[in-house]
Structures are given as C-alpha cells and as structure tokens.
Amino acid sequence: MATKPLTVSRVPTIYSLAQLEETATFPPPSPFPPPSPFPSPPKGVISTPDRAVAELAGSLLPAFHYTDVDALDGGRVRSFGSFDSLTAALGPAGGEEATGASPPSSEAASDEDAAMTEPMVVPQRSVLSMLLLAEWEDRAERGLFRYDVTACPTRVLPGHLGFVAQCNEGRASKKRPTEFRVDQVTQAFDPAKFNFTKAAQKEYGHVLLVPDALSRRAQAVDTASLLLALQFAREADTPYLRLGFNSLGAYGTINHLHFQAYFLYAPLAAERAPAAELLRAGGALAGVSVASLEGYPVAGLVFQAGGSLADLARCVGAACEALAAAGVPHNLLIADCGVRVFLFPNAFAERKARGEIPEDVVESQVDPACWEIAGHIVMKRQQDYDTASQESAWHLLSCASYDPANFARVTEISINAAKEAMRGRKLATAFRY
Template identity: 25%
Template sequence: MVSATKVEGEYSFLSKNSHLDQSEGVKTHLYHFGAEHGNDDLKSTACPEQGPSLLDTILLSQWDNFAWKGHLDYDVTACQLKVIEGGINFVGQLNNKWNSFSLKEYDKLFESFRCSKPNSMKSYEGLLLCVAQGENDRPEVAPSASPPKDGLLLIANAYPVEYGHIFLVPAAVNQLSCYWDKRMFGLATKIASEVNNAAFRVFFDSRTHVVSDHMFFQACYFPNPLPVECASTVVVYEYGGNARSDIIVSETVGYPLKAIVFTSNNLKALVNVVSEICFSLHDNTTAYSLLISNNGTKVFLFPQVKNLVIGCSLSTWECGGYFIYHTKFEFDNASETEISKRMASVSLQDSAFEDLKHLCCAIAHDLVK
C-alpha cells in the first residue's frame, strides 16, 4: 500500500472532514487533479528527471499490492512474448488463461454507492483509487475517502492483458446511462497525462460498450511502443493559428488497419474534436476503438466494420498490433500475413475512410479556433 505520509512538500492531503459528494460504505485513495485556471495544455506535475509522478506511483503500488495478495488469475509478466517476423513487428503473447469475456454486467458489490464494477473485480481490493478534478493549484490525495460522483474509479482487472491493467469506470450511475461522456473522456485523457509514463496507454472500445451497456475505459502499461505507434503517418489537417489551440489530424500509412491520429498538447481541443467525431460514428452505427498514448497528447481512432468470419471487431490492443494467443500452436504459427489479413477484413473501404477523413477535418476546423 502507498503511505501518504511519505510524500512531502509538493502535494497536499485532504483532511477527513473535507467536503465531498459522499457515498456510503466505500473508501479508497482519492486523487484530485490540480485546478486548470483556464490553461488547457496537457502538462504533468512531474518532470522526467524527478522520477515517477505521484499518480503513477500510487497506481502501480496499489496494483502490485492487489497482485501480491493473489487476486490476479495469473502473472501476466511471466507470459511468453515475441515479435512476429515482418516489417510491422506485431507482438504476440502466449496466455492460455486470459479471459476475453471478463467485462460483463456489474454486480451488487458497489450498489452501496450506486456504482458498477466489472465481474473480474473479485472484491473491494480491486478498487485501487478514484481520480477526480480538483480546485486547488496542486494535486491532493486523500488516503481514505468516499469517491465523488464526478470521478473515475480505477479498478484492477484480474485478467490482465499487460502489467497494470485497470478499468476506468465512472463513479456515478447517472454517467453509466450515457453512450459517450465527454467529461469522462477528458478525465481519462488527463489521467494519461498525469501518470506521465510513456508505457501507459488508455483504451476505449465502442463494441464493448454495446455489450455491457456502460461506458468505461481500460488502461495498462506496455513496455515498448505498439506497432501502430511506429507506423508512418501523413498529415491531412493542421491548425496552428493559436499556439494553445493547435491540433494535427493524420492518417497511418502502410498499416493494414486504417487509422486516424489526432495530436495536440491542448486537452480541451483534443477532447472536443475526438468526442464530436465519436458522436458522429455512433449515429452512423460505426464500431471503433480509441488508443490514448504519448502521455495523453495523441489519440488513435480505429474505425471498423463487422467481419462476418471472426464475428466481431478487434480490441484496441489488437488494433495497435498486440495479440494474445491461447495455444502454443497458434503462438508459434502467428504470422504478419495472417494478422494483416485479419486487420484488413475489419478496415473501412477506401471511400468510407475518405468520407471519415473529411468529416474529421471539418470538425477540427469548426471546433479548434
């Protein structure tokens, strides 16, 4: 467990009688972001030379403690990995225990504070901390507090895809009825920035939302860049009239799954543009996945069509080039050709992708001024 008393000077800790939107029965670490004061730029409170950020330290310490107590179904760090031969360098993981259906309906464990939780969270131990926006200049941490309704719960996944795998779940039931909550997306993006660790990525899969009828994100730590992050890109739109409102829209080149990449150091601009596009995709019943990387400054959008052969779209980590195999035979025989064909089978047709690019550019032009 992280001891709040070990952090000195730069961070303050809320007193137990601090005003919160209280919910009964549940206590956890509460991390409040520092106030923005009108500055939307994505900047972490930690510098690389100063070591890990406070949020990164708390998150990993809590997750390691959850694993040490035996709540994980397996040690994902012991799973065999390999880079699949070819120019794209897809990554394969051999894991016969991974459960792709670990995200199901939310049970009664969190009904005491009107929240849901994935069935792969076996106990309160899985609730690592809650993150919410704060009002003071610096981040604040309360070692034992009731989660506010406007926060995101960080919950350990007992079936991790990679080290530190968590769910990011809205803390109030009124946020679970929405298809897309722009403020929640903004919090998830800010978490990626505040963690300030290049290995940390956040995911969203629209197809999973349809299955569970709840909006949530996932995140974990990948030790190396994902193949899509190394893919070449070409800029299709760039707005730089204002240093604090710049955004770049690009598309991947030479990658078997068509993807659009949004890059900006401005949180508000990035969240507004991507959210508006997600609303449009939902209205058009287009499945998609999002990958938030590069400390929250880059968002990959993977639009997909349903493949009648495989029966569903790809998960975000598969879109990024990271695949899990349940048998040694599948793992040993994984090939770039097979993966590329699978990706291409769910990729948009050229005409539909061109239409989406034009839509993205139009939305960026209208919203980022």
C-alpha cells in the same frame, strides 16, 4: 524551494508532483490532525473491498489531486521516436521477449550493440504511475486475478512494425461474457446487466478508468469523459502507459462508460507507423493536427494536440459522438501522455456477422479491439502464438479495417464534427465577454 509536507487525515489523500512544486509559506505542523473537510459517512457505509461499487456513495475514499493547467509544454509532444533508447537496447524488432511488468534491461543487448548505443535511461515514475503499479501488485499478491498475465509468454514479432504477440489461453474461457447485442453502437444502459456498480471494490483485473461509476452512463465517449482520460494519461507522465476505448460494436463488452489502461514497455505497432497529414495545427482545429495512418493494416486517424488537451478532447470527443450517431463502431488509443489519440473505425464484427471473415481468423477466436488493433495481439491458442508473424498479424487486423471508400466517409464525418466543435468553442469564448 519550500516543499509542502504530506499529511495524513481521516481521508487518505494522494498528492501529485505538481502540488509539491507550488511555492508557498507553510506554518509549522500542528500536533493535532486537522478536521476532515468530508462529512462522516452514514453508519455501516464504509468502503470495504468485498462490497460492490454501488455502495461507494457516502464512503470515505482516497482522492488524487492533479494540476488543471491545460497548456502543454511544446517539448512534451512525443511520437514513437521517444522509445529510441528502448529499441536501441532491444535491437531491431524481431523475436525479443517483451514484458508488461518492468522495462527491458539494456544488458540484453550484445557487447557490440552496447558499444554503439548509449545506455537506456529508465524515466522516474510519477505519483500516479507508482500508485497504479502498487495497486496492481497488491491485487496480484492477494490472488484476485483470473489469470497471471506475467506468466503469459510474450514476444515482439520480426518486422518493421514490431507487433507484440502474447499467448493467453485462459483469456477466452475466463473472460466475463458479453450481455448485450454486438451489432449496435448505441444502446441504453441496462442496470440489470453487469456494470461496474456491481463489481466488488477489490476487483482490479484491469486498470479501469470509469469517469463516473455511479452515474450509470452507457459506453459512449464525449468531450468531458475523453478529457478526463487525457488528463489521466498526462498525469501518469510515461509513454509506457496507454489508455484504450472500445465502443459497442467494436468489442466493448460492458455497456458502462469506461476506459482501459495498462503499461507496456515497448512501442506499439500503430505508434511506429507513418502518418500523412490531413489538417495542420493552426487552422480550423486550432492547435490540433489530424493525420491518416499509412502502411498499416487498419485504416485510422491520428489526432495530435499542440497546446491544449481540452481542444484535443473537443475534436476527438465530437468525432466519436458523430460516429456513434452514424452507427460506426470505433476504437481509441490514447498515447504519448495524452498528446496523441488514434481513432480506428472497426468493421470486424459486421464482417463476421456477414460471414466475410476468413475461416483461419475465425478459428483463432481473436476479435480485434483497441489493444489488438494498436499492435498488442493476445493469442488464445498456443499454435497461433508459435506461428505468429508480422504477416499473420496483418492478415488478422486487416479484417477490421474499413475499405478506402468507407474510411473516406468516416474521415469526413470525424473532421466535420471536430470543426463544428471548435467553432462552438470559439463562439462560447466570444459570448463569455
């Protein structure tokens, strides 16, 4: 099959593997570079690391192109079972060291375990995954991080859920302070407070997906922004990359629409937890199924795509918009290359304001947001990390969970909103003809 050559022009361009698979006849390369389709920026408006993101308008920026085909391969639907080779190499959850930098080696298993399991195969990285990891390493080498996450001790806690505990004592003292009210889910964007247009372009302390940095949208999910996040996860093409979202009131600390993402080479506890089906794919939500987590400290819904990321985005996006309108703080976890989305209503801040959180949990200074609720808990004190267990993790996270009656209300709001969104989709399709 012919392979499309990569060329460098005035605008650095990164191509996805999907483009390399296109069949076409290509002319011989020209000795002269092709003219750039992008106009030259105004004088003095060139993207530079020390300038603020607000100065990006008119700059020459790298572009990442990806396939926009929405249909999913039926075999792509994954669950926590896709980590079988990893967990076999590690052994049962309990006491193992975990890392966010590189996959654990199967050599860590004993000779007896190795004889009983097949060698772990590390999947090849996609272009996007390699780009993210390379950019991360570049920022780390330049000393731009506020703390070195690779130096933070990390381990998988004993127990069937396999919570990942990490100790980062600088997390509380070096984190950028929150500049808005924490008890309201919907708040207007305030350009006077910190937002991503004020961040220096060199900043990369977290992998942030900002759907439109210059539009200055408040921190609230809709269908379009969620679809972009799902496509990002799909293009990364690895179950080790997850995306998360924290609404205001659920420990979103910057009121500017963004998702967080990072690599963790271990299953998250929420991915291990069983779920009871509420709506089967093929009904009111077309190819999207909905389930409720069982045997987990935080009540949550699991939306899973069957054949369309767009339909998944419609359902979850509509649910989030309805919850925001109802004043329900919530967190999202996007897993399995964008195929599954976990939705957690979060009651922790409200309970904390009412003085209902146990004193030992308050003293830990851990406020559960999307990553903690999903199962990666960052401890801010050494003693909490040293004594961490599945029981203590459960005790902490259960403080964020809605009680059964209120969770039933959240479930009804979410599913009704999703159904309404899918009815609108079918109506729009009918009108198209």
